[in-house]
Amino acid sequence: MIPMDSPLPQPKWRELCEKALFEADENRIMQRVADAQNAIDAARKKDCGVMTPRQEVSLRNAEKALQCLRSIYERRSRERKPPSGPFVIDRDGSLSE
DSSP states (O other): OOOTTSOOOOOHHHHHHHHHHTOOOTTTHHHHHHHHHHHHHHHHHHHTTOOOHHHHHHHHHHHHHHHHHHHHHHHHHHHHSOOOOOOEEOTTSOEEO
């Protein structure tokens, strides 16, 4: 029995989402995101579609946060890559490879 004054244990997916969101090592972010997403998928499978609306909203919000983190990481990765060239200036003035 859990004492009344102790916090309720967090679901595994929430713990893994927090680890992904607060990961400082950019080399580990995508693995943390994948681990968290797998835990969310496992939570959905475990509950076989029988979730309260609040639980479902929590899972969707966590997935949105992971997607944002994934997008930020991918954008930063693209920005760090040197241009591969050669480039062509299109008629509209934009560059293309």
